[in-house]
Amino acid sequence: MENLVFYLFAFMAVAGGVLLVALRNPVSSALAMVLSFVGLAGLFIGLNAYFVGIVQILVYAGAIMVLFIFIIMLLDLNDEKPVKFKSSSVVAGLVIPLLLVVQILGVIQTGSEGNRVEFEEITNDSMQKSAEYFTQLDEYKIPLPREKQSAIYKSLTHEKSPKLPDTNLIGHTIFKSYNYPLQVVGALLLVATIGVVILSKRSNKQAPADS
């Protein structure tokens, strides 16, 4: 059953990617991209990464897709003449990715000596055990929430239905171990916003367009 879901979402992601490259109309390409990203988000959720999967849908299928469609509509590229592809670029575009895929297949095969590398299951028992570990361990010299009142501990040791507190654990990791990078990313977003405003501001004195 889980395998079936995996193949469904993997097919969705790959088919979306192929359509993104193959379709001529940019709007169709943007919708194919969304299909691909929804498939990827399904794969993330299959890997117990619920938060990342949801963020993928919200950011890519929501915000970024709207931005792309908006720009395509804004530029109004209706009179696009059918571009004839140069055969050299088509050959390069087929051969180089094919070589890459063969290489990746080779690495995956030799890396595990032909065996399939299975994931360890996360069961109720293993979550119970990791909750105990979570309250004791202080691996990175970072104070972990020792109180058994923490949401992470409660969720891991819930009697009826223990759940993987995915979002809490990511938040815990970000704010304990990646506090400084988080602030740098905030500054990056600010810089990007200011840069976009400056870039898209039409200057009054028309700059010479050619060369």
Added chain:
Amino acid sequence: MASLNDYLFVSGLLFAIGLAGVIVRKNIIVIFMCLELMLASASLTLVAFSRFHLLNGLPDYNGQVFVFFIITVAAAEVAVGLAIIVALYRARQTINVEELTSMRG
């Protein structure tokens, strides 16, 4: 459950498709979308390894935090890139990369 090999292969396949699009396509907006696809396929690898490398029975969340940062940077990159494309279109009235050759040596 599907094995780690399957996830890594899907990720590599998506990356290769994105690369093919970047090489073949001429429309700069579609090239940009293919770049996004390549970024997202890299995050699939990170999430798969994060799930595979259990720390005390829990997934290694360092990998997923990395994906979180990738998504943030990708959002900023899309905003800036599309602003550049709009500015380019204003200046040249084209988004075909074949016609944008003024930087060719």
